[in-house]
Amino acid sequence: MSTKGVKVITYDHNHKIQEVILAILHLIKKTTMKTLSILTSIIIAMAMTSCGGSSDKPAEEPTTQETSSPTTNDPSSYDPKRGEGKFTEEMLSLTDKIDEAKAKTGENLASVKCTSCHKVTEEKLVGPGWKGVTSRRTPVWIMNFITNPDPMINKDPQAQAMLEICLVRMPNQNLADDEARSILEYMRKNDGLK
Numbered sequence: 001m002s003t004k005g006v007k008v009i010t011y012d013h014n015h016k017i018q019e020v021i022l023a024i025l026h027l028i029k030k031t032t033m034k035t036l037s038i039l040t041s042i043i044i045a046m047a048m049t050s051c052g053g054s055s056d057k058p059a060e061e062p063t064t065q066e067t068s069s070p071t072t073n074d075p076s077s078y079d080p081k082r083g084e085g086k087f088t089e090e091m092l093s094l095t096d097k098i099d100e101a102k103a104k105t106g107e108n109l110a111s112v113k114c115t116s117c118h119k120v121t122e123e124k125l126v127g128p129g130w131k132g133v134t135s136r137r138t139p140v141w142i143m144n145f146i147t148n149p150d151p152m153i154n155k156d157p158q159a160q161a162m163l164e165i166c167l168v169r170m171p172n173q174n175l176a177d178d179e180a181r182s183i184l185e186y187m188r189k190n191d192g193l194k
Contacts, residue, residue, distance in 0.1 A: 080158065084151040085144030092139055092181070098189045105179075106186030113173045114183065120190050127166050134191045139184055146173070147180045 078084065110118075117126035133142065137158075145152045145159065149170040153159045163169060175183070 078155050080156060081138050081141060083141040083144035083148075084155050085148035087140050087143040087147070089138075089140050092143065092184075094139055094188075096193075098193050099185055100189075102182045102185040103189040104186075106182035106184070106189075109175075109179055109183055110186055113175070117168075117170075124166065126168055127170060128162055130187055130190055132191060134184075134188050134193075139188075142184055142187065143180055145170075146183060147175055147177070148172075 082088070110120075119125050119129045120131060122129040122131040137145075145156075149159075149172055153163055153169055
């Protein structure tokens with residue numbers, strides 16, 4: 001089996017993947033079909049687990065945790081407009097105008113961490129499309145969801161409904177607060193705010 005014409009996908013944050021894939025492709029030349037299917041499964045699993053990696057930064061602790069949430073585990077205290085997490089309306093300094101620099105930073109971050117699963121149109125890819133998300137959800141809900149997806153999916157009826165459609169839980173991308181805020185600004189710009 002020749003590797004000529006095989007496109008190797010690399011991630012800026014992990015050049016080791018390319019080396020491993022090339023080594024696996026070398027082994028494929030000498031393997032049976034059964035072994036080939038096993039190696040293909042390994043490659044797919046590696047690609048899926050590398051989705052949340054960081055490019056140049058050392059590994060950091062997640063910026064939010066379920067325990068840092070001001071809400072309790074009491075379902076009656078859950079606010080579906082706010083979601084589950086540390087962000088409140090007072091924490092977000094949103095204006096009627098887009099911060100272009102922040103939106104550009106958000107676009108760059110989204111291209112690394114988000115667009116492998118989300119399109120900026122209404123079309124579903126792995127996750128739902130982003131077009132119109134800022135009119136369907138509050139900015140606080142969006143910030144809490146992108147920084148704290150697991151507790152949100154566990155408690156929020158809208159997030160649970162999307163999980164039933166998409167069938168894949170959104171992984172925690174371990175976004176810093178300013179990164180999440182930049183992605184929100186990009187979403188707002190994508191939805192037509194000038």
